[in-house]
Each structure stands twice: as C-alpha cells, then as structure tokens.
Amino acid sequence: MNILDLEFVKGFIRMCNDGFNQGWHERNGGNLTYRIKEEDLKDVRDLLNTDGEWLEIGTEVPSLANEHFLVTGSGKYFRNVILDPESNIAIILIDETGTKYQIQWGLKDGGKPTSELPSHLMNHAVKKEVSGGKHRVIYHAHTTNTIALTFVLPLKDEIFTRELWEMATECPVVFPSGIGVVPWMVPGGKDIAVATSNLMKEYDVAIWAHHGMFVSGEDFDLAFGLMHTVEKAAEILVKVLSITPNKLQTIQADEFRQLAKDFNVTLPEKFLYK
Template sequence: MKEFFQENKKIAKTITEVAGLANYLWQKGWAERNAGNISVNLSEMMGDSEFELEHYPMFQLERSYDALANLYFFVTGTGKRMRDLAINPMNNACIIKMNKKGNAYHIISMKKRNLYNFRPTSELPTHLAVHNLLVSTGSKNKAVVHTHPNELVAMTQIPRFQTTEMLNKTLWGMHPEAFVFVPRGVFMVPYILPGSHKIADATIEGFKNGHEVVIWEKHGAFAIGETVSDAFDMIDILSKSAQIWFMAMQSGNEPEGLNDDQLLELKEAFLKK
C-alpha cells in the first residue's frame, strides 16, 4: 500500500528533487557527515488530504509560529546524512503537520513505532522562523536549504570578509553571474551557536531585508527559493566566486575584481525592471 506522499505526484516530485540535491551537496563536499538540512512547504500540494492526528504524537515547540498553523512541511532529519537522503529520502526526512496554534507539530509520514526515534533537523527553529516569514509576507519561496560550501565558509574565517558589505563586494567582483543572479547579495551573520533561537532571529533579519542568501560566519549558508534547486543555484554561483578568489590568491596575485562602473553596466543590462 502506497503512502500519501507516494501517491501525490507533486509531493513525490519534490521529494525526488530534494534527493537529487542531497546527492549534489554530498558530491561537492558541502555535506560532511550529517551536515546540512532542507525544508519545503508542501501545504499547497496537499489538496484535501486529512489526517487523524490523534494517531500521531504531538511534539511541542519552544516558540509559536502563527503563520504556519495547520501547514505541512518536508524536513530533513537530525543526525541524518545527505548521502543517505539521496538514496532513501523518507528514511532520512519526514513530513510534519503543524498544529492549529503553530506551536507544535505531528510527524505524519512515519509508522507510529518509528516516531519516537526520529526528529527533524536540529536547525528546525531557523527553518520554521524562515517559513513563518515567507508565509506571512506572501512570498512565493517555499524551499529553504542550509549547507556548508567550503570556499564561502573559508572566506568568513578571514576578518576582512566578516561584514556584509565587504563579502558582497568581493563575491560580486569575482564573476558577473554572481551579481546578475544574486543582485541583493548575501547577509552576513556573525558566529552564533547553531541550532539556537538566537541564530534563527539573526537569520530572519537578513531575509527581512530582502536577501535570499544568509551566510553564517565560520559555518555555512542558508538560502531560500521557490524550489530547492533555486535555493541551491544561488549558493552554487556564490561559491564559484569564492573559488575564483582563492585561485587568484593561490597564484600569488590579489584579484582585481569588477569595478563599480562594470557592476553598474551589468545592472543596467540585466536588472532592468
């Protein structure tokens, strides 16, 4: 007997896309051990699906996410590896339904006997905070991706790149596509304990200010998109810029970068509304 997430073609397609992305992240070396996490708002795909939630235990949250009441999310699991997610996504992720107050959730994609041995990612506070913002502002973005892109993390180990302004200036300057496809740039969050509400609050500030990528100093990147592929693409482009910077530095030369006139030319050519 098929589960609801197998019979629903839209959800099945989304899960397949997440599995493909998990493989990319592993192959790129951005997902060591159980690093990285992904979530997707599935609510619009659920249709008229109904669940007898009394059969699924409720897990209380420390905060309320009012905009997420009764919504559904695909969320990767804590301690789960992206390389395993790529092979068997629903053994390494789950679908949750938020309760009517937005302060608790039910895992609805697992047999009851497995529920107590599985929890969503430890970064769930940030994922839910981001989705709460996206839903409350009417955003089209449904996907949130967190990963550890090597060169971007390495850049944040260098003091001069620990500000939003300097990091953006350098990343935009290394390759035209970084400016064209990530025109709002990144938002830099100084190092904060992972998995905390404090880092969730800091991340939200970046997305509130219109950024689509947030960099966690000495840790990794958070990105939003309409799909997980859209979110990944922005991190991938920025990572390419970081790679170019390091390659130039390894040659013994400080990279010149695009100047202000060249960036303005790009803006006028590609970013006209």
C-alpha cells in the same frame, strides 16, 4: 499514489543527493526544508498519520499555522536520503498556534526533524511574507570555500557581497540583493534563528561564520543554484587570494551599474562603494 512518487518529494531527494555530491554534507551536516503546497497532498492525505505526538518547535511561527513541511531528520546523513528516504526525511504539520509540530510521515525508524528546525521555520515565515508566498525552500549546507572566507574577510555584508560579486559576472544577477553575514553563534537555537531571519528580510543568502551558508528560494532549482553560484564565487576568491592579496583588475562600480541596467536588476548602492 505513493508519497515517494510525488514530484516535490522526488525533487527534495534529488537536491539532497546533489548537495552531498558537491561535498557540502559531511557526516550529518546540513539540512533542507520545503513548505508544501496543500494541493500536492490531495492524493495522499490518507497516508498521513494524524495521531502522532505534538512536539514543541522551540520558537513561534503563527504565520505557518496548519502548513505542512518536508524536512530532513536530525542526525541523518544526506548521503542516505536517496537510499532510504522514509528513514531520513519526514513530512510534518505545524499546529494552529505555530508552536508545535507533528510528524505525519517518514523517520520510520524514529527520530526528530533537523535540529535547525527553529531557524528554518522562522526563515520560512519571513520569506513567505516578503516574497508573497513564492519562496518555499530553505537550505543550509557546509560550503567549504565560503566557510574558509569567514576566517579572512571582515564579517560584514558589504564586504562579502562586493567581493563575491566581483568573482563572476553572473553573481550580481543571481543574487542582486546581496549577502548577509551572521557572526559565529551556537547553531540550532532561537538566537541564531532570530539573527538569520532578520537578515532574510533583505537577502536570500546568509553566511554563518565558520559554519556554512543558509539560502532561500522559490523552488529546489533556484535555491540549489543560488548556493552553488555563491560557493563557486567563493572558490574563485579563495584562489585569487592564494595568488595575490591585490587584484590587478576587477569589475568596477560603474560596470556593475551598466550590468544591472542591461539585466534589469536592482543593485543596492551600498555594495558599490569601497
């Protein structure tokens, strides 16, 4: 079997293309990683290169030791992934210490995994633990309307969550745990990775101020759908704010409570007070 015929690889490529078509990945913006199920590699292990150099991750993720990941490349363009996957994405293996990685397939023209690899792997480690291993996808994109809101709303979890919940009835059902907000930080380093992973203990969505959105999900559909829903809510809010600073009507706290009851989700009370 060819690696490009594997279902998770095809799903990864489709998600990259879907994100580009949404306008979220200008130039080389954004990154995507997938924690591979080991059984998915059973038929292609002989195609993996196990002799490559071991490189420093830039952080420590011991709980991900000996796991494989499919990742986008640093400086690579999402729009090119569907055209030439083997040049733009890679399968990497984390070493037994959780401090180094080895490229075992892909990036055939050279290069390294995404510069956000420390953030991705630290968040994979957190979500693996808190989800009991169910979460496998971490996705970062430059979502236009969400970024715009970080210039006009206070950078507080409670405000972003409540404002976006109010924009569409499905929102509190899709992201009932809420949204975390990271103040502006230099991307690609350990500091933003730590700040985001702390939020990911509680949320599946983190907004990076003036930069974009960072989400976690069990699979490609759920992760993409989560980002799509939050960004659509942000688009509605941008339109509302462009019309008036004061909403004439909106969903009220008790209505959110009724919604939670009917859809069997738990909405933290801290987001229901204004």
